[in-house]
Amino acid sequence: MKTLYTLALSTALLLGSLGTQAQKRPDGPAFPLGSSQTLVQQLESQVAVGTAQRAKPVVSLRVSAAKAMAGQVNYREDLAATGEFLQGEIQGVPGSSFSLRIDGKEVEGHIILQKTKQAYRYSADSAGNVQVQEVDINNVVCIDYNKPLGYQEPVSAGNSANRTTVVLLQSLPGARGCVLLDFDGYEMPAGKGWNQGRAYSAPASGIENDEARVREFWELVSEDFRPLNLNVTTDEAVFNTYATTMRIRCVVSPGSVGTIAPGTGGIAYMNSFLAFNDTPCWVFMSSPKDGGEAASHEVGHTLGLSHDGRTTPNEGYFAGHGSWSPIMGNGYYTPVAQWSRGEYANANNTQDDLAIMTGTNFNVGYRADDHSNSTTSATALARSGNSLSGRGVIERATDLDYFSFSTAGGTATFNVSGVSRHSNLDIAVRLFNGSGALLGTYDTAGANNLNATFSTNLSAGTYYLQVDGVGQGNPATDGYSDYGSLGAYTISGTAPAPNTTPVTGVATVYRDCNYGGAATSLAVGDYTLAALQSRGILNNDISSLTVNSGYEMVLYDDDNFGGAALTLTSSTSCLVNNGWNDRATSLRVRTAAPAFSRQLRAEFANVNYGMQAEACTEGGRNMGYIDPGDYLVWNSINFPSSGSYLIEYRVAATRASTLSSNLNGSIQLGSTAIPSTNGWQNWTTVSRTVYINAGTYNFTVFAQTGGWNINWVRISRVSARPTVDAEPATLAPAPAFDPTPALTLYPNPATDRLNVTSATDLQGAQVSILGFDGTVVSRGTFNGETVDVSTLKPGLYTLVLTTTDKRKVVSRFSKE
Template sequence: MNKLYANGLTAALLLVGLSAAHAQGQRPADGPGYDLGTRQELVQQLETQVAAGLAQRTAPTVTLRVAASQAFSGRVNYREDLTKTGEYVVGDLAGVPGASFQLRIVGETVEGNIILRASRQAYRYSADARGHVLVRAVDINKVVCIDYNKPVGYREVAPAAGAANRAAVVSLQSYPGARGCILLDTDGYALPAGTGWNNGNAYNAPSASMTDANVQAMWELVSEDFRPFSLNVTTDENVFNAYPKNMRMRCVISPGSGSTIANGAGGVAFLTSFKTNDDTPCWVFMSDPKSGGEAASHEVGHTLGLSHDGRISPSEGYYTGQDNSGAWAPIMGAGYYKPVTHWSRGEYNSANNQEDDLAIMSGTTYNVGYRPDDHSNAISGATNLARNGNGLSANGIIERTADQDYFAFSTAGGTVSFNVNTVGRYGDLDIVARLFNSGGGLIGTYDTQGGGNLNVSFSASLGAGTYYLQIDGTSSGNPATDGYSDYGSLGTFSISGSAPAPSGGVATMYRDCNYTGTAVALPVGDYNLAALQARGILNDDVSSLTVNGGYQVVLYENDNFSGGALTVTASNSCLVNNPLGTGNWNDKTTSLRVQTATASFSRQLEAELANVNNGMTVEACSDAGGGQDMGYIDAGDYLVWNGINFPTTGTYLIEYRVASGASGGTISADLNAGSIQFGNTAIPATGGWQNWTTVSKTVTINAGTYNFGIYAQTGGYNLNWVRITKQGANRMASANAEILASSSPKQLELYPNPVADKLYIHTETVATDAQYRILNTYGKAVGSGALSTGPVDVAALPTGVYTLVVSVPGQPTVTRRFVK
């Protein structure tokens, strides 16, 4: 039974958490518990008192005793009769302005609070081992975000012109397929009755009336704050609704003036409410991107268990930042006034809270965790920088304090230059770059210190060879007095640079160690013994080699790519007792392959497979028509993609497309290095390296995160593409999959958004005659075509917000917005 009682009662701010927050330093300890009797006795008492009120046709009242000599009269605004032994009541306290209560008893669980805002007192309900209900006084800061005000001098942003009639908010996602979700809800929200807000009454939150540009700016700030975690920050209601209630948090952005939720406040939240499974939102009452974004991260931080960062002396609830540097503040303090804000562990002087923000949010309590590491933390696994002529590029994320991402590149010698930048605005990652030679020796450390300078630019004069670039988060100043440590220096980075490209090919074979003796440069290709000899490379005569960034060389001890094999992904000065392989590889090579490095493909596929979370088909390919393979696996080779998340138990279709050598062989796929096997498949000789065959396996997989691998049992294979499909779900469009369109606005989705070059569309209904147009913010068409031709190429469009208009003859037009 659900019942809402509303009789003109004064709306009071309910600032109650349903479970304990983490204690903060120097704050008072909890008081002794007062015994209210057994759960059954308290439920019977509440039900009797509610029934008496209903019989008199008045709003029911219940007695809320907190001590032998003290009790409050609670006026019930909302009630649920949960079971014969359960009860849920929410309301305000008669005669006590600004006070409210919430109490839920179901089974063996007892949770709830009483909040007296004016006197800054709070009480919490719990159950002991005997099944008795206890109520005790607690520090109000353990359960409520109290007195979190707007910035000094803040003025409400005027509504955007035409906001009432504008299109739906632009759909943005920071990490599609993440475990958890944060919704920035800016277009108005109808709060249902029965939550802890508004004393249990319903509430219609008005739209924040933000422009698309301001929505995107606020989303960028919050996305970067939560970038280290497996959390998808989105503006899309449909994306949010696809997540379980205990793995999502709605943050309502709405005008605060006159609000009965928290009139005049900057934001409010229940502590630990992310996991409560009842969709209770948190709130922000500012639409300015910087102020509102800082408040949104702060309030969502509360829902993930974080308490306030203040100071003991002077006594303050919210620390506004280091006074000397003028650049930094903790997110759980007040980050309005500083350009750089971080998650904190209270390293500044006189901090009243030393809790580990990162450990709390990533812990098992909320089941969010960190996102998978995207690049190796060591030179041995360094990612090759992508090369275009002399240009070099890459991007990544520093997602943990100890994370260091390594990249490799080769040069013909001369001046190399690099720019390493975090996001364009609202960055958290303070970057330090380190340059190493091929032997791992440090050449230089590059860091721009102080004043919120997060990016790094440098040049160096280098000789010919292979080098390594390390990207790390760093500190600034003294974290106790005028700066911050590298603890919260986390987030996105991009690398752009230049280095003279080695000439004559992408890999050079040398007759002697240390890159001496006869040298022959080779472009990408397969070289048997005859092909090597034709280029001046003798049998068993290679002792060292250089490899450009983005490429690899597979050495074979026998002709025609057979026998033992060694994959070299970076320059190697001597193959004597080579640590990358077993035994001595000096003067052992009889045939070889020069290839695009499969490591970059592995990382690309890893990122795409994360979308299994959304039940989409995910696929990686270059030319499914047979023009180019995506990698090669020889007998005994194992390609693995780490951290693929299957969110629900169910049936999945595993497919991969390969071409075999002359003799064919056996190939298999598995999870977690063979602990879960999908069975072997015999591959006949396909008659050539570009004659493809597709392996398909329908398997049942339990929900969880796995490492997915493809293993060459015998024989060797070119790999063309890999695809995983959640059966019964949507398929994600890809380079060789049909592009789908639909007349239903609820089904049409765009990915990725924001987009760099290729915009994919996925829906449920195939429409081969679907056409699209792209409109800029002035309504002018800047692109058009047929969806059936493949993904929409938007690489040439300037940055901005666009509308995609999809039309099918005889059906309603569908529009979606995206950001370039």
């Protein structure tokens, strides 16, 4: 037993008027009944004596010091030594019922006397001390809620000979909670809280074979609960997959039959969505509009909602004003019935319906937001020729759904509409240009005008639609706010398709992988988000690209070339492999820097020269990575004339340590302490000016500890004459040129795939990957572009490529 629930009854006299019970009487004094276990012993003793004397035992239900009621037990469940569960009726009192359940220290129950409009509630504190208290019947039973004036059950148009089961429908498959609309009859077991604890055979609704009416009934209830994480279904098999504390059955049965609730339109226990024994709620009208409104109303009770009435005039159910009414009032007569928080004049109930139903008590919550609330991640409208379409749900009053589209320019026409019948969503649409400036707001005024339609002339470019739920009129007197203006919508429109004919360029970007979808050719240049959008390229919408030889494309995470970056010098069939699918916001197309080789030979004149490679994700150029205790060597650098040279290299430190460098081992350029930067955004430039005789040298950088990424190396000729106190160096001969091909690895650290580039064709080379201890952990054949490292554990590895002419190429990398 985990919840306390009370009865919410909607009585229905066919031609009666709405009830006037708006003023609530105060609760009476609480009467103590002792401990829960004492009460269990008393009840079990009375049941035992009563069973021996008669067919149905009678227990004494004390409600005050001077008054006790005789409860005839129609259903009993023995909850072992610490519990007892009884349901039945008060002897000699027509229309009465009681339910009392004790489980350890937890107690819940009630007595209902419908004729005299009295109710009592049982409860216990945390120590198990039980009390009973007279409460206002409106807190337990909702009375005088009539059917519509002149209501008659519809005659079914269905053909039972051609259909053997109700049409199976679901509003949100896989949702957290479930509401079953049960149209085809229900065999209710005893102990479900109804029929004074007895079993009951409920007849079918009469429309179970009428697909059109069942579907409309279901649509109305589904739309009311659309904002919640609830699946409204007609499929009992789906309902049975949910836990009993995460579902409610709403039985639709013909008007006021049997003894469940004679003369009523619907009935439900308050909070019974969490009922321990799968207690259903009931609706006794099968017409789609009236029965659907009653079903949402009764399910609302099971999720903790009370009735919406007024204090002046004194009434229990507010029928609304204008075109609007509250669902927990009387929604029969208005086209728009929404959840409410009592914003109308003289409201007797200001509870926040949505906050209560989505609160932690029921664990249902709101459904997930389906579209971005900003232009940054707007959903692209689907396009077929000049036609555009989309759909979504406004889940909360604060929800704003954004969509994007591009056009070649001309007339654009849109219609944004809620569901075709029984919509709760009053729609406003706002149109923005590619820079985010508001161009217009479209909201059709007037009662019953919930949809938005507009037509406007646009220049070529990218635009955004914002869909919003809004109010209408004055919530106090003739309208409603945006509080309950929620639900599903569809977008349909036309706009001239953008020109997709390729322009002269050196690179092309594609919307889909494998060079599919919309394609746009780009010339050399810098492209901000606005520049891309003007060419029909949406934000975060590039999945593959081609780049001509001699050029490169740099993708950026943020607008205006900010954030992380990725440089590509060749075509890429799917950016998923690089971790950049649907990620680029701005980009550059430029002439590519020459590919880097460790055997790079630089011919110097009286100018500056830089040795650079492909861009690394942390910015700048990646010359290579040095592990602790390792070194990098650039072989055979030619200095054409003697003189003073400034040698600089830029590094990113992973932790503080010392870096040393030299030429041919003879000219020591010194050691420099490199501070830790905790990342790749801060750089340290190491520089030394030395006098060098003309000749060929090897440049070496050695990491004593730690580890660095060499960003770039630059050698500048400062002067043809020696600096003060500088002596010409006597150099050892440069070693012979090593023809081993050099590798460039990126990204490094790698995630799933390691891109490998080289000035030498390595197609068909044998691949070996060695772990930190030298053990071979992976083998394969090189495909000429990438190496799969997805199965490797995080750590440091050595990549060995053995070429077809038996040369070995070795480089290290790390796996994230």
